[in-house]
Amino acid sequence: MNVVVDLNRCQGYAQCAFLAPEVFTMHGEEALLYHPVVPDGQLERVRRAVAACPVQAILMGEEAGAGAR
Amino acid sequence: MRGEVRDGRIVIVGASLAGLRAAETLREKGFTGSLTLVGEEPQPPYDRPPLSKQVLLGRVPADRTGLPRRRDVEAQWRLGVRATGLDPIGKRVLLADGEEVPFDRLLIATGTRARPWPNPAEAALDGVFTLRTSDEARRLAERLDAGPRRVLVIGAGFTGSEIASACRERGLAVTVAERGPAPLVGALGGTLGALAAKLQRAHGVDLRCGVTVTALEGDGRLTGAQFSDGTHIDADVAVVALGAIRNTEWLAESGLAAGPRGVTCDAGCRAFDMYGIVTDDVFAAGDIARFPHPLFEYQLLSLEHWGNAVAQAEVAAHNMVNPGPRRLPHLTVPAFWSSQFGLNIKSVGVPTFSDQVVIAQGSLKDARLVAVYGYRGRVTAAVSVNQARSLAYYQRLIETAAPFPPAPGAADQIESPVPVPSDVPDPKLLSHGPTVALTGHMPDRRLTVVQPAR
Numbered sequence: 260m261n262v263v264v265d266l267n268r269c270q271g272y273a274q275c276a277f278l279a280p281e282v283f284t285m286h287g288e289e290a291l292l293y294h295p296v297v298p299d300g301q302l303e304r305v306r307r308a309v310a311a312c313p314v315q316a317i318l319m320g321e322e323a324g325a326g327a328r
Numbered sequence: 329m330r331g332e333v334r335d336g337r338i339v340i341v342g343a344s345l346a347g348l349r350a351a352e353t354l355r356e357k358g359f360t361g362s363l364t365l366v367g368e369e370p371q372p373p374y375d376r377p378p379l380s381k382q383v384l385l386g387r388v389p390a391d392r393t394g395l396p397r398r399r400d401v402e403a404q405w406r407l408g409v410r411a412t413g414l415d416p417i418g419k420r421v422l423l424a425d426g427e428e429v430p431f432d433r434l435l436i437a438t439g440t441r442a443r444p445w446p447n448p449a450e451a452a453l454d455g456v457f458t459l460r461t462s463d464e465a466r467r468l469a470e471r472l473d474a475g476p477r478r479v480l481v482i483g484a485g486f487t488g489s490e491i492a493s494a495c496r497e498r499g500l501a502v503t504v505a506e507r508g509p510a511p512l513v514g515a516l517g518g519t520l521g522a523l524a525a526k527l528q529r530a531h532g533v534d535l536r537c538g539v540t541v542t543a544l545e546g547d548g549r550l551t552g553a554q555f556s557d558g559t560h561i562d563a564d565v566a567v568v569a570l571g572a573i574r575n576t577e578w579l580a581e582s583g584l585a586a587g588p589r590g591v592t593c594d595a596g597c598r599a600f601d602m603y604g605i606v607t608d609d610v611f612a613a614g615d616i617a618r619f620p621h622p623l624f625e626y627q628l629l630s631l632e633h634w635g636n637a638v639a640q641a642e643v644a645a646h647n648m649v650n651p652g653p654r655r656l657p658h659l660t661v662p663a664f665w666s667s668q669f670g671l672n673i674k675s676v677g678v679p680t681f682s683d684q685v686v687i688a689q690g691s692l693k694d695a696r697l698v699a700v701y702g703y704r705g706r707v708t709a710a711v712s713v714n715q716a717r718s719l720a721y722y723q724r725l726i727e728t729a730a731p732f733p734p735a736p737g738a739a740d741q742i743e744s745p746v747p748v749p750s751d752v753p754d755p756k757l758l759s760h761g762p763t764v765a766l767t768g769h770m771p772d773r774r775l776t777v778v779q780p781a782r
Binding site: 260261262263265266267269270271286287288289290292293294295296318319320321322323324325 | 348365372373381387388394395398403405407634635663667671717
């Protein structure tokens with residue numbers, strides 16, 4: 260599973276960094292950095308982060324076109 | 329009519345963010361025909377913003393920024409092969425491997441590539457990099473891991489500044505060279521450019537403005553660089569961050585309005601031909617597209633923005649499967665972000681479409697503020713520094729062409745409430761190409777710029 264965050268939408272509420280800190284971290288006061296590939300053990304935490312984002316900025320899904328490689 | 333647009337053959341050339349989101353939207357809107365995505369790079373669509381941030385910081389490997397898909401697109405992926413031509417009469421895309429892909433409707437989403445260092449011999453020196461693809465990011469990150477003694481960044485636009493920031497965070501010595509008067513000045517104007525310069529120097533960047541790099545030196549390996557002011561530095565890595573080139577060469581014989589500034593299209597993403605006649609089966613989206621925006625006096629805009637690639641791809645895809653009256657215009661307010669030197673910078677509107685700027689909230693001193701830009705008495709853009717939550721408010725002002733300067737905020741002590749000239753320099757004065765190019769002509773400025781051949 261991969262994630263991408265629409266950082267135009269992101270307003271730095273940091274709910275994701277609270278719920279899945281291995282995948283989402285704040286960099287400075289407001290900027291978000293994230294790991295695009297969700298580690299297996301983190302799936303449930305990331306699902307909760309996706310649901311908890313107040314501006315619904317996180318998209319999680321299978322990697323696109325991976326079968327084409 | 330309905331059946332006609334929902335089936336048939338659609339080909340998307342360009343398998344990055346815009347191409348992927350268009351493919352997903354086509355299926356969401358009920359397209360049942362055959363779908364082919366052609367991509368020059370061998371890897372499936374990946375996200376680029378992390379390349380100059382997470383990847384250069386060493387937090388994420390360059391080949392692990394793959395984009396998640398919203399749904400299955402049931403497409404044929406033709407990856408690792410470049411499109412070399414378009415036959416608009418025969419309706420086929422020509423590929424570098426000699427094959428041809430026929431289409432009923434075509435989406436052009438070939439984006440941009442990094443502008444290379446102009447001297448090929450110097451560009452070929454070991455240690456000279458550009459940063460646009462994941463492969464380029466991987467090679468640069470590896471070199472930064474090896475601990476170079478000094479990194480030279482040529483061009484202080486967003487990419488160059490983010491690279492400099494990542495290098496400083498790694499503790500590497502960095503020199504930044506910019507022909508313009510300050511970093512980011514081409515996108516944000518003089519007021520925030522001055523803040524960016526102060527910030528870079530406070531973080532230990534050896535920032536040199538108003539100079540150009542006249543030579544990269546070395547014998548096989550880069551050893552240093554010569555500047556136009558006669559100075560010289562030793563450096564074993566140079567990152568060329570001179571902006572982007574639009575991938576339109578393959579369209580040269582197509583009869584489309586395609587050139588160095590992109591593929592001109594209407595607000596519905598339909599491409600124009602070279603005579604300004606709109607096509608009905610060729611569409612464009614993302615960095616490659618150049619489209620008129622009513623909020624900015626119908627200037628043709630080319631935007632190298634993540635959000636524009638997504639929004640425009642969705643509009644293009646909708647219009648490819650809907651008949652005329654149901655088509656949508658692409659009217660999204662441009663928006664982008666950058667993070668560098670510990671700050672979150674976000675923008676809505678077009679800051680370069682301005683004559684004045686005012687700090688509407690916060691202060692330059694605290695590096696926490698909202699700068700609002702105006703053109704002839706109306707609000708056209710806003711840029712926040714560590715103050716992102718205010719931007720939605722200013723976006724509404726832009727959308728409604730609210731008067732500039734905006735009414736003062738109730739709670740804030742404003743450091744400088746008086747608008748000052750926004751000092752947006754002519755892009756020709758910058759090292760790097762602009763990420764937002766106003767490429768049309770201004771009807772009120774009755775002049776043509778004639779440039780002598782160099």
